[in-house]
Amino acid sequence: xxxxxxxxxxxxxxxxxxxxxAPLGLTYPQYLLMSAxxxxxxxxxxxxxxxxxxxxxxxxxxxxxxxxxxLLHRTRDSRDERQVRIRLTQAGRAxxxxxxxxxxxxxxxxxLTLEDVTRLRDEITxxxxxxxxx
Amino acid sequence: xxxxxxxxxxxxxxxxxxxxxAPLGLTYPQYLLMSAxxxxxxxxxxxxxxxxxxxxxxxxxxxxxxxxxxLLHRTRDSRDERQVRIRLTQAGRAxxxxxxxxxxxxxxxxxLTLEDVTRLRDEITxxxxxxxxx
DNA sequence: GTCTTGTAAATCGCGCACGATTAAATCGCA
DNA sequence: TGCGATTTAATCGTGCGCGATTTACAAGAC
Numbered sequence: 001x002x003x004x005x006x007x008x009x010x011x012x013x014x015x016x017x018x019x020x021x022a023p024l025g026l027t028y029p030q031y032l033l034m035s036a037x038x039x040x041x042x043x044x045x046x047x048x049x050x051x052x053x054x055x056x057x058x059x060x061x062x063x064x065x066x067x068x069x070x071l072l073h074r075t076r077d078s079r080d081e082r083q084v085r086i087r088l089t090q091a092g093r094a095x096x097x098x099x100x101x102x103x104x105x106x107x108x109x110x111x112l113t114l115e116d117v118t119r120l121r122d123e124i125t126x127x128x129x130x131x132x133x134x
Numbered sequence: 135x136x137x138x139x140x141x142x143x144x145x146x147x148x149x150x151x152x153x154x155x156a157p158l159g160l161t162y163p164q165y166l167l168m169s170a171x172x173x174x175x176x177x178x179x180x181x182x183x184x185x186x187x188x189x190x191x192x193x194x195x196x197x198x199x200x201x202x203x204x205l206l207h208r209t210r211d212s213r214d215e216r217q218v219r220i221r222l223t224q225a226g227r228a229x230x231x232x233x234x235x236x237x238x239x240x241x242x243x244x245x246l247t248l249e250d251v252t253r254l255r256d257e258i259t260x261x262x263x264x265x266x267x268x
Numbered sequence: 269g270t271c272t273t274g275t276a277a278a279t280c281g282c283g284c285a286c287g288a289t290t291a292a293a294t295c296g297c298a
Numbered sequence: 299t300g301c302g303a304t305t306t307a308a309t310c311g312t313g314c315g316c317g318a319t320t321t322a323c324a325a326g327a328c
Contacts, residue, residue, distance in 0.1 A: 002255040003147050003240060004166065008187045009262040010144035011285075013137050016265045029314065032138065045277060053142050056277045058315050065313080082276040082323045106137060111264040120257060121136040127254070128143040130245040131150045145315075163284065179307060190307045192285050199283080216293045216306040 006124075016109050020102050024095060029054075030066055031099070037072065037088050038096045044083045071095065140258075150243050154236050158229060163188075164200055165233070171206065171222050172230045178217045205229065 014028045021031055029052070036051045037043065045059055054062075063086060066072050071092035077083040107117055151162045160168065163186070170185045171177065179193050188196075197220060200206050205226035211217040241251055 002244065002251050002258075003151070003162075004186075005255045005258040005262070006140065006144045006147050007162070007166075009258045009265070010140045011187070012262045012265040013140050014285090017137070027313065028137075028141070032141075046275090052138075053145070054315075057279080057317080060278055062314075076277095080276085080324070084277065109265055109268060110136065110261060111267075112261070117136050120261070121139045123254060124136075124139040124143045124258075127244060127246070128139070128146045131143070131146040131243055133245075134150075134243055148315090161283065180305090188285075191287080191309080194308055196284075210307095214294070214306085218307065 016106065017102075020105055024098055025069060029058075029062060031102075033059075033062060033066065034071065034092065034095065034099070037086065037092065038099075041093075042085055042087050044077070044085055046083070048086060066092075150240065151236075154239055158232055159203065163192075163196060165236075167193075167196065167200065168205065168226065168229065168233070171220065171226065172233075175227075176219055176221050178211070178219055180217070182220060200226075 017028045017031065021028065024031070026034065032052050033048060036048055045056055045063065048063075049055055049059055052059075063072070063074055067074055070089055072089055073087045074084050075087070077085050107114065110117060112120070148162045151165065155162065155165055158165070166186050167182060170182055179190055179197065182197075183189055183193055186193075197206070197208055201208055204223055206223055207221045208218050209221070211219050241248065244251060246254070
């Protein structure tokens with residue numbers, strides 16, 4: 001039943017994000033992508049996918065929605081036309097300020113100390129690595 | 135980043151189930167429902183929903199797919215016609231044998247001791263309860 | 269230069285999740 | 299008894315995830 005704990009808690013986490021992200025007009029996966037771009041702008045679809053562990057079949061529509069919101073641009077790389085580069089717009093960069101308080105709010109909602117959050121995160125990440133093996 | 139750990143590990147867990155569930159023709163949410171029915175047959179949609187933490191908007195189509203596979207019947211309760219009772223078919227009950235090995239296989243894939251699995255499950259479930267508060 | 273091989277993203281179809289709404293049946297209570 | 303409030307599923311629309319396939323481009327062999 002570890003599986004169900006993960007499954008249901010992951011959903012509960014997304015629910016917790018909902019009220020925080022609603023003012024920004026973002027879903028959790030969209031926030032995840034924006035966060036990756038705030039850390040490093042001008043990345044390819046593939047590079048983003050390696051960070052959030054998603055592939056182009058999920059990313060392409062997701063990125064198109066963010067583009068439709070005016071938060072980023074999708075342009076073919078002129079050097080290598082197979083790749084699409086994702087760049088934040090002014091509005092996309094501006095959103096970072098409005099999202100700055102979110103991580104703290106989430107930690108608070110967990111009711112855990114920062115130390116416990118880190119430990120639990122590392123345990124769960126280790127589990128993911130183990131599952132990814134086979 | 136505890137959130138991302140949960141999010142990505144929950145996905146990895148579903149991936150791990152995929153190869154085990156493919157022979158039974160079930161997805162993970164479908165397996166979850168079947169498990170609930172193997173434990174207690176003849177439940178209402180609402181009762182199942184309280185166990186798997188889903189509502190009728192998700193459950194109704196899910197149950198219809200299981201019915202289409204011939205694993206269960208959906209019938210209005212004659213006592214209270216608002217409720218729909220879910221009952222396993224012969225085939226639905228028979229599937230339990232074929233699924234009996236799955237929990238053990240999953241524990242093995244986690245690479246954890248049974249003790250660690252239990253501890254981690256309880257920690258994650260406690261986190262879910264805390265998140266559900268506010 | 270052509271041809272094969274490999275790689276990056278997009279497309280398609282299906283199955284969840286879930287907010288919002290609806291329809292039907294039951295309950296409560298004057 | 300009648301009638302508003304509540305409960306239970308179902309419906310509808312949108313947004314993920316992902317397996318499988320397709321398209322376009324690049325790189326290397328000859």
